[in-house]
Amino acid sequence: MGNRPFLPYRVCPAPPETHAFTSRTGRRPHPVGKGSGGVHRPFTDRPGTGHLGCLPSLPVGSSRARRPVRSPLAKGTELKLSTRSRAAVLSTTLAGTLALAACGAANESESASGGSGGGSDSSAAELSGDLVGAGASSQQAAMEAWQAGFEGEHPEVQFSYDPVGSGGGREQFIAGSTDFAGSDAALDEEELAAAQERCGGGEVFELPNYISPIAVVFNLEGVEELDLSPATIARIFAGQITTWNDPAIAQENPDAQLPDTPITPVHRGDDSGTTDNFTDYLFQTAGDVWTSEPDGVWPLPGGEAANGTSGVVEVVTSTAGAVTYADASRAGDLGVVNVGVGDEFVAPSAEAAAAVVENSPAVEGRGEYDFAIEVNRQTEGSGEYPIVLVSYHIGCLRYDDQSTADNVQAFMSYVISEDGQQTAAENAGNAPISDTLREQAQTAVDAINAG
Amino acid sequence: MTATKAPTPSPPQQRAVRRLGDRVFAGSAKGSGIFILLVLAGVAAFLVSEAIPALTAPAEEIPGGEGLTGYVAPLIVGTLLGAVLALLVATPLAVGIALYITYYAPRRIAATMGYVIDLLAAIPSVVYGFWGLAVLAPALVPFHRWAADDLGWLPFFAGPASASGRTMLTVGLVLAVMILPIISAIAREVFSQAPALHREAALALGATRWEMIKMAVLPYGRSGVIAGAMLGLGRALGETMAVAIVLSGGAGATLNLIGSSNPSTIASNIALRFPEATGIDVNTLVASGLVLFVITLAVNMLARWIVNRRADFSGAN
Numbered sequence: 001m002g003n004r005p006f007l008p009y010r011v012c013p014a015p016p017e018t019h020a021f022t023s024r025t026g027r028r029p030h031p032v033g034k035g036s037g038g039v040h041r042p043f044t045d046r047p048g049t050g051h052l053g054c055l056p057s058l059p060v061g062s063s064r065a066r067r068p069v070r071s072p073l074a075k076g077t078e079l080k081l082s083t084r085s086r087a088a089v090l091s092t093t094l095a096g097t098l099a100l101a102a103c104g105a106a107n108e109s110e111s112a113s114g115g116s117g118g119g120s121d122s123s124a125a126e127l128s129g130d131l132v133g134a135g136a137s138s139q140q141a142a143m144e145a146w147q148a149g150f151e152g153e154h155p156e157v158q159f160s161y162d163p164v165g166s167g168g169g170r171e172q173f174i175a176g177s178t179d180f181a182g183s184d185a186a187l188d189e190e191e192l193a194a195a196q197e198r199c200g201g202g203e204v205f206e207l208p209n210y211i212s213p214i215a216v217v218f219n220l221e222g223v224e225e226l227d228l229s230p231a232t233i234a235r236i237f238a239g240q241i242t243t244w245n246d247p248a249i250a251q252e253n254p255d256a257q258l259p260d261t262p263i264t265p266v267h268r269g270d271d272s273g274t275t276d277n278f279t280d281y282l283f284q285t286a287g288d289v290w291t292s293e294p295d296g297v298w299p300l301p302g303g304e305a306a307n308g309t310s311g312v313v314e315v316v317t318s319t320a321g322a323v324t325y326a327d328a329s330r331a332g333d334l335g336v337v338n339v340g341v342g343d344e345f346v347a348p349s350a351e352a353a354a355a356v357v358e359n360s361p362a363v364e365g366r367g368e369y370d371f372a373i374e375v376n377r378q379t380e381g382s383g384e385y386p387i388v389l390v391s392y393h394i395g396c397l398r399y400d401d402q403s404t405a406d407n408v409q410a411f412m413s414y415v416i417s418e419d420g421q422q423t424a425a426e427n428a429g430n431a432p433i434s435d436t437l438r439e440q441a442q443t444a445v446d447a448i449n450a451g
Numbered sequence: 452m453t454a455t456k457a458p459t460p461s462p463p464q465q466r467a468v469r470r471l472g473d474r475v476f477a478g479s480a481k482g483s484g485i486f487i488l489l490v491l492a493g494v495a496a497f498l499v500s501e502a503i504p505a506l507t508a509p510a511e512e513i514p515g516g517e518g519l520t521g522y523v524a525p526l527i528v529g530t531l532l533g534a535v536l537a538l539l540v541a542t543p544l545a546v547g548i549a550l551y552i553t554y555y556a557p558r559r560i561a562a563t564m565g566y567v568i569d570l571l572a573a574i575p576s577v578v579y580g581f582w583g584l585a586v587l588a589p590a591l592v593p594f595h596r597w598a599a600d601d602l603g604w605l606p607f608f609a610g611p612a613s614a615s616g617r618t619m620l621t622v623g624l625v626l627a628v629m630i631l632p633i634i635s636a637i638a639r640e641v642f643s644q645a646p647a648l649h650r651e652a653a654l655a656l657g658a659t660r661w662e663m664i665k666m667a668v669l670p671y672g673r674s675g676v677i678a679g680a681m682l683g684l685g686r687a688l689g690e691t692m693a694v695a696i697v698l699s700g701g702a703g704a705t706l707n708l709i710g711s712s713n714p715s716t717i718a719s720n721i722a723l724r725f726p727e728a729t730g731i732d733v734n735t736l737v738a739s740g741l742v743l744f745v746i747t748l749a750v751n752m753l754a755r756w757i758v759n760r761r762a763d764f765s766g767a768n
Contacts (some may be wrong), residue, residue, distance in 0.1 A: 164726075165726050165727040165728070165729070166727065167727065167728070167729030168729060171729065262614060264613075264615060264711065266615075266699075268729070269698075269699070269700055269723050269725070270714070270723040270724065271723070271724050271727035272727065273727075296727055297514065298701065299515065301701075301703055301712070302616065302702040302703070302711065302712030303699075303701050303702070303711060303712060304613070304615055304699045304711040305699045305701045305702075306617070306699065307696055307723055311584075311696065315582060315584070315615050316700075318584075318585065318588075318589050319589075319614050320614070321614060321617040377568060443748075450674075
């Protein structure tokens, strides 16, 4: 671009005396110049165009005659340029909007394939047809592991899971476009009624199959773990405690060497189930400090925000004094908070997370096989870790056709099996469900039928 | 640019011969033109139809509970702040690069540099985002502290300084690097086309090289540089991933460039919130997208108006 040759000048034959002009060291005064070498230096130094050499020897007329040749050339280039600029602006605008449209389109294609959930009546041993799910993206890593394991056992089944988000997953399931949903929250009353209608008036199952402890992690030189009560955690994230050597923290950690580093609380900038569960925990256990209702979007204005689990972990890792909440499997080398439960402080672990889910009360007024729970955030039970994300699998107990029922049944059996939970834990770092939860879920899976 | 004002060649005296090729080419060109208008109209229709529920919804149903204006206003401030900052940094830099490449650098270096600058445009914005997050933001933390301490009297550096460096200032710098190749490529193009007669005349009259550039090249290239800057501004306004990764956003509108609490930008806010959004939230996000659409349209119309107004002085004639 920059060195595009000017054609008309290029082709002109160089007269013999131009050597002095073109040579980079040439300092011969220009005939029309003032005679000072300083003026001509740039002239003869110009390495770019290569046309200057022949200019001095040309009569003025010939240079003028060239004008019409060069002018259209320049115009043409400019024209191209302006079209390109328009196209670039348009494509930028379009790319953004088309991305949105694509999301919508994906949802629709889901409904097309979901409705035809395997027409043929196949025997239970040789499963085939489709199995379509959609929902929580928190389950995605685990779902990939389950998909791989399930397809290994039943290679004829076309399995797909679209991580559209919990809300979208519930909507699509209720609309009948998917066979089951993954969701970070159980169905509410209204959705439950709609889901029962979608299931032909039958019951739905809600199985807490994905349990993941959320750790409070921090970056503090020389400190690997801290004991913090719920109220202290809430005050840190509400910005009321601003340095690590605050008396509230020191009192709970008499043995720790606490520096006076300022605390930078980091929260998720995106809408996330992790934030929903964490704010629910703060709201329930430290209600006098934390007055905002639980929400997937961080409720307080301002503060340091980062995108996704990787984002918050990255920021905390690179910022001294930062603290955040993230999936426990992603804590890495960061310091981890032992959360105050009753009189003791409990570290996030698979066992402690499964324990709190097991001992949480079921949501009242649900069907026999609906195991939706209210996580007992205020638990004082020994060895229970209350900051957990529970993600459900939601489906019908009765499907219209046999093959869908068989597929859902086979998939859910695999998911709750010891093997399935272990595979997911290796892939996603979640906490495998306990035997009690498994037995309970098995009763629901066994009850799935068609008709 | 000057294309719109280019003198059309005088019509030929006798009737033009039209061959099959002429008709095919004219038809396909016209078709392409109509097609892009249809696509644009389709996108606009989609935006408007999806945004209507949010535009008509009662204020308390919009996320944040302060109505659509309350929701979008900080986003507009964030979007404009980041983009204008990027433009202020990138434009002088791009003009300098373009002048160096076209008029100062030895030919071999100029060619290499041209390729390297163009390469900047080939890096995906996600990579810029990670670079901003992992390298630039931590590196700028000391500057943030210094600015908060010594320049705190300016509203832009009111502080308190962010401990992570993921601020509007960092975002502006990342965006500046991203739009640099666009502006410099266009500036290079127009500078290299500055009429040789003008340049030589300037030199012949005793101008130094800088004077020659000031008198012959810059006036000629001004409209091109403005057009390039507006194109860069368009990209900076719509940039999504890099901002989403780097910026610690989601707060209310503020002019403070170096704090932890920054207003998000429209595009990055959509990217962050859309995956889990349902119902009216989706409509609200699309409505904010519509606002960005209008802003970008306005910026481009402004650019076109400036360019056309300047065309007479561009020196192309």
